[in-house]
Amino acid sequence: MDESWIKVKVERYRPEAGEEEKWKDPLQVDFGGPGQDKGEAWLDFVLRDVASRRPKETEPNIGADVLVKPIAKTSIGGPAPNLPEPTVPVIPSEFKDDQEETPEAREQRMVHDVYETIAPHFSQTRYKPWPIIARFLSSIPEHSIGLDSGAGNGKYLPVVREGSKGSRMIALDRSSGLLSVARTQKGEIGDDVVGGAEECVRGDLAFDGWRKGIFDFAISIAAVHHLSTRSRRVQSICSLLLPLYLSPVAPYSKFIVYVWAYEQGENSKRKMGVLASPPEDHDEATGSNPNGAERKKDQDVLVPWVLQGPQEKKVKQPRPRKTKSKPNRGAAIEMGHAGPGGETASTAMTTSNDDVVSRPDETTGNRNENAEPPAVPEQAQPERQVFHRYYHLFVEGELREDVIAAATGMGFVIRGERDEQDGTRKGGKWLRIIEEGYEKDNWYLEGEVGVY
Amino acid sequence: MVRLITHNMLTCHVKNCTKDNFPLVFENVELEVRPAEANLDFIKRFIPKLEWDALVQTARSIGEDSLPEQMPEDKATLESEEFLQKLHHVLMEIHVEEGQMKCRGCGHIYPISTGIPNMLLAEHEVGR
Numbered sequence: 001m002d003e004s005w006i007k008v009k010v011e012r013y014r015p016e017a018g019e020e021e022k023w024k025d026p027l028q029v030d031f032g033g034p035g036q037d038k039g040e041a042w043l044d045f046v047l048r049d050v051a052s053r054r055p056k057e058t059e060p061n062i063g064a065d066v067l068v069k070p071i072a073k074t075s076i077g078g079p080a081p082n083l084p085e086p087t088v089p090v091i092p093s094e095f096k097d098d099q100e101e102t103p104e105a106r107e108q109r110m111v112h113d114v115y116e117t118i119a120p121h122f123s124q125t126r127y128k129p130w131p132i133i134a135r136f137l138s139s140i141p142e143h144s145i146g147l148d149s150g151a152g153n154g155k156y157l158p159v160v161r162e163g164s165k166g167s168r169m170i171a172l173d174r175s176s177g178l179l180s181v182a183r184t185q186k187g188e189i190g191d192d193v194v195g196g197a198e199e200c201v202r203g204d205l206a207f208d209g210w211r212k213g214i215f216d217f218a219i220s221i222a223a224v225h226h227l228s229t230r231s232r233r234v235q236s237i238c239s240l241l242l243p244l245y246l247s248p249v250a251p252y253s254k255f256i257v258y259v260w261a262y263e264q265g266e267n268s269k270r271k272m273g274v275l276a277s278p279p280e281d282h283d284e285a286t287g288s289n290p291n292g293a294e295r296k297k298d299q300d301v302l303v304p305w306v307l308q309g310p311q312e313k314k315v316k317q318p319r320p321r322k323t324k325s326k327p328n329r330g331a332a333i334e335m336g337h338a339g340p341g342g343e344t345a346s347t348a349m350t351t352s353n354d355d356v357v358s359r360p361d362e363t364t365g366n367r368n369e370n371a372e373p374p375a376v377p378e379q380a381q382p383e384r385q386v387f388h389r390y391y392h393l394f395v396e397g398e399l400r401e402d403v404i405a406a407a408t409g410m411g412f413v414i415r416g417e418r419d420e421q422d423g424t425r426k427g428g429k430w431l432r433i434i435e436e437g438y439e440k441d442n443w444y445l446e447g448e449v450g451v452y
Numbered sequence: 453m454v455r456l457i458t459h460n461m462l463t464c465h466v467k468n469c470t471k472d473n474f475p476l477v478f479e480n481v482e483l484e485v486r487p488a489e490a491n492l493d494f495i496k497r498f499i500p501k502l503e504w505d506a507l508v509q510t511a512r513s514i515g516e517d518s519l520p521e522q523m524p525e526d527k528a529t530l531e532s533e534e535f536l537q538k539l540h541h542v543l544m545e546i547h548v549e550e551g552q553m554k555c556r557g558c559g560h561i562y563p564i565s566t567g568i569p570n571m572l573l574a575e576h577e578v579g580r
C-alpha cells in the first residue's frame with residue numbers, strides 16, 4: 001500500500017477544467033487531530049475515496065473526507081502561483097549563546113542529522129531554478145568548471161550541464177545521503193549524466209582543501225543560512241572564494257550566494273521572524289551592528305519538515321519543549337510554502353521508505369516528533385514526523401556585510417563600480433559586488449573576483 | 453566517482469599540514485572506466501589549471517600510463533585532438549569507486565565510498 005496518502009477534509013476546492021483527478025490552486029485541507037491547524041496546500045493533488053481507496057470519480061463534497069497525495073511538482077521556476085499571504089512556517093530557535101552546545105554540535109543535530117534522515121525524500125529530480133540563479137548560471141562562460149557549495153541533492157548540476165554550454169560543476173555537501181542523490185541527478189531533458197555520474201565531494205561548507213584558482217565560478221544556494229554563528233557563515237564564504245581563479249582580465253570568476261531572508265512576503269514587509277515571536281518582542285533588537293544590518297534576536301529559527309511514515313515504525317520521542325507557535329501549524333504550512341532557496345516543499349509529504357522513517361536517529365538526538373495520528377482506518381494510518389532544521393534568517397544588508405568581511409579578511413580589496421585599474425595595486429586581489437537583491441523570500445549577492 | 457580531474461583539485465586540509473599535502477595518494481582502489489562524451493574545449497580550458505606532475509604520477513599509480521612525463525610544450529601538440537582525447541580519457545573516464553586517499557604529509561586517510569570522497573575531518577583536525 002502506498003503510505004503517502006493522507007486523509008483530509010475538503011474545505012473548498014477549485015478543479016481545473018478537464019482534469020478530474022488533478023487539483024490545482026488551493027485545496028484547503030483539515031489535517032484533523034487536536035491542536036492541529038488547518039492548512040492550505042498548493043500542490044497538485046490526486047484524490048481518493050477513503051472508503052474504497054479508489055480514485056474519486058466525481059468531485060468530493062465540501063466537508064467530505066478524502067485521501068490526498070501531493071504530486072511532486074516538476075518545476076517551480078515559472079510565475080509564482082497565486083499564493084495567499086505566507087503563514088509563519090517557523091518556530092523560534094531555542095539556541096542561546098550561553099548554551100553549552102557548540103555550534104558544530106548544534107548544526108550536527110539540527111541540520112546534518114536531519115538532512116541525512118530526510119535525504120531520500122528529496123525525490124524531485126528535475127528542477128528549474130529561481131530566475132536569478134538561472135540567469136547567473138546561463139551567464140557562465142562556456143566550458144567552465146564551477147563549485148556548488150552546499151549542493152544538497154545536486155539539483156543545479158543538470159542546470160549547468162544543460163544550460164551553460166559545456167560547463168560542469170562539482171558538488172560539495174556534508175550529507176552523504178544527499179550526495180548519493182546528486183551523483184546521478186538527471187536533467188530536464190532527461191539526459192544521462194556524462195560519464196555515468198556527477199562529481200561529488202563530501203565536506204562541510206568551510207572545506208578549504210580545494211587547490212587555489214581551479215574554479216571559474218562558484219555558487220552557494222540555500223546553504224549558508226544553516227550555519228549558526230556569524231564567524232562560521234563568513235568562513236563558509238571564504239571557502240567559496242578561495243578556490244576561484246583570479247584573472248587579471250575579463251572574464252572574471254563569478255560567484256553567487258543565496259540565503260533565506262528574514263523579510264518575508266511579496267512586499268518584503270512581512271517579518272517572518274517577528275511573527276514567530278510574541279508581540280511584545282516585535283521590534284526589539286538584541287543589538288545592532290554599528291556598520292549596518294540590525295540583528296534581530298529572532299533571526300535564528302527552526303523550520304519543520306514533515307515526513308509521512310508507516311505506523312509500525314513509530315519511534316517514541318519526547319515532544320519538543322513548549323514553543324510559542326504550534327509546530328504542527330508550521331508543518332502543515334510548509335507543504336505549500338516555496339521554501340528557502342527555492343526548495344520546493346512538495347517533497348514534504350512524499351512517500352516514506354521504511355528504512356528512512358525507522359531511523360530518526362535517537363542516538364544522535366535528532367529532534368522529531370510524532371504528531372497526533374489522524375483518524376484514518378487502521379491499515380491506512382500514516383505517521384507524521386516533524387523534523388526541525390535550523391536556519392539563520394538574513395536581514396537586509398547582512399549578506400553583503402558577511403561577503404565583505406570574508407573578502408577583506410582574505411586580503412581582497414572591495415572594488416567599486418567605477419574605480420579604474422590602479423597600477424600601484426598591481427597583483428592585488430579584488431572583489432566586486434555585481435548585484436545584490438531580494439527574490440522570493442531570499443537575499444542574494446552576485447559578485448566577481450580577479451587581480452589588478 | 454572520484455575522477456582524476458577532481459583528485460587533481462583536492463589537497464589535505466588537516467590543521468598544520470602544509471608539506472606534501474598534495475597530491476593525495478590512492479590506496480586500495482576499485483576502478484571503473486566509463487566512456488564519456490568528450491568535450492575537448494572543456495579539457496583545453498582546464499589544462500592551465502592542471503598540476504601535471506601530480507596527474508601523471510597519480511595516473512601511473514593506478515595503472516594508467518598513457519600520459520607523457522612532461523606536459524607538451526608546443527601548443528600544436530598540446531591542443532591536438534589526439535592529445536586532448538588522451539587527457540579526456542584520463543581525467544574524465546576513470547572513476548575511483550572505492551578505496552582511500554592518503555596524505556603523504558600527515559598520513560590522514562580520506563575514505564572513498566560509492567565514488568564519493570569523504571573530506572570531513574574531526575573537529576580537532578580542522579585548521580580554522
Ligand SMILES: [Zn+2]
Nearest residue numbers: 464469555558
Ligand atoms: Zn595532511
